Amino acid sequence: MNHRTTCRHCGHPLSLSMVDLGAQPPCEAILTEEQFYEPEPFYPLHARVCENCWLVQLDADVSPEKIYTEYAYYSSYSESWLQHMESYTDSICTRLGLTPNHRVVEIASNDGYLLQFFADRGIPCFGIDPAANVAEKALERGIETLVSFFSTDTAEQIVKERGKADLIIANNVFGHIPDINDFLQALQQLLQEGGTITIEIPHLMRLIEGNQFDTIYHEHYCYHSLIADLKLLESQGLKLIAVEELPTHGGSIRMFIAHREDARAPDDSIERLVGIERSRGMDTPAPYQAFGEKVRQTKRNLLRFLIAAKEEGKQVVGYGAPGKGNTLLNYCGIREDFLDFVVDRNPYKHGKFLPGSRIPIRPVEAVFEAKPDFLLILPWNISDEIIRQMDGVRAWGCQFVIPIPEVRIVV
Structure with missing residues (x-):
């Protein structure tokens, strides 16, 4: 375990505490009957705030290999989530004019819950997920899946073997990344010129307002506001062109992202939501201290x-x-x-x-x-x-x- 004293994005000291939830085991480390009488590893679960870029993050990094190599969460068991993803597929295909001549890649594709809808439309798609057990379910659905963590090395391999992607999807994975700068660099590498990235992530503002402290756990290294994410994206050659607010997971945002040089101009949705965050003090210590x-x-x-x-x-x-x-x-x-x-x-x-x-x-x-x-x-x-x-x-x-x-x- 790595104890972190500085921000994983900008390196500023992490001096502001948001909430300390004590020592806990990794939340998806379900125990078998044989493991019941064996000791479990417990790690500190303490969320802190960077007062420079306002990225909220855990101060202890549990190795991703200890969390994701075998994973107990299968996305397809939630009917409402499947409906949400089918609706997303319809809207993004219309918005971007996707056809069988385009290529879609999903990061953390789980059991193929989403890519199945692109496959049904005849759009070439490919998933990346580090959990072999859930990837196996995707393969059974006919969704080609690379069992791997996503990084700049992985992106380089994919580009070399398959080419770049017109649409990259990252649903509820942005918070799961310990090296967030490398992850964004990898997205930038994999994205086709003129292509789009959509990132769906629980909204930190809603987490605080809704008292959703139980969504803080070791596999969620970071907790995201738009104020923080604008700085993250800009630092890695990307730009936000639109944002949507969603009801999922207690309140989420979906960001539409492109290369910095992309001709598309950011729309009014970004300024509006940043204004709401600022009005709630998300760029001040107050809401974090009260949580x-x-x-x-x-x-x-x-x-x-x-x-x-x-x-x-x-x-x-x-x-x-x-x-x-x-x-x-x-x-x-x-x-x-x-x-x-x-x-x-x-x-x-x-x-x-x-x-x-x-x-x-x-x-x-x-x-x-x-x-x-x-x-x-x-x-x-x-x-x-x-x-x-x-x-x-x-x-x-x-x-x-x-x-x-x-x-x-x-x-």
Whole structure:
């Protein structure tokens, strides 16, 4: 583990603390039954702020090889995310006029969840992902995938073997990059002249406003505002030409990026959103300094609810085994004494245990066998989807609990 005291982009000292979530295991390091009695590595989880470029980042780097070589997250298990990506495919193909004569590359392509829609249109596409187990699922779909981390070396290899890309997609990966300057250089290398990069990333402003501290975990090295990203892109020969605000993951932004020399002029959406960020003080210490106490209050409120439920003899079960859920459970010290088990739609996780808390993971059907009093929704960002899917639990009076931004019970 590398302890970082200076900004990973500009080298300025990291003196401003945003929130300290203690020591935690990597959030996707799901345990097998054989690993249950073995020790787990715990690493500091502390988000700090660069007061020069305003990039928020972790001060401890866990090696990507320890996180991504085998990965427990499969994008295709979220119906709403698939719908979101199919809609993106339609809009970007129309916007850029993509045809079978163009080439699309996705960074962190996971199980082929997105590129399948380009393949269906006959548009040549290619994925890059370091997790061999999820890449295998993409290959089964017929999506060609290179199992590798994306870097300047990887980009050079791809350009030499396949040529440059007309569209490069990076969804929810920009925050996962420890060497952010090298990543941007690699995008610049791989991008065709006149081409477009789209980067979709959770919006730091929404994270702070929505108290979404559980989206802070070791695989998210950085947390992005437009104020910070404009500086990052400019430093690597790229420019922002448009930005969209999205509801996904508690509030995200999608950036449209081109080479600095590209003839397209930046549109008004950029100035508007930067203005909103400045009005919220995102280029001052104030919102970051206030965040930590809000997080501590959320911990107390959730524990207060769970203690009361258990003292009344109620059973509480968790829905979902996402990375964000593990940050929440480990920060709050929640184990099987509060949460009997969790369920997940992904069979890869069944029979295994959550990292740190060691709470068992079961199939969704286990909820209907146990008939708990409360269902704690850990992937709160898709709570509407989950409540629709699990509507049957209301038959015995089970209530849904949404923990973020504050504890809320849905009857």
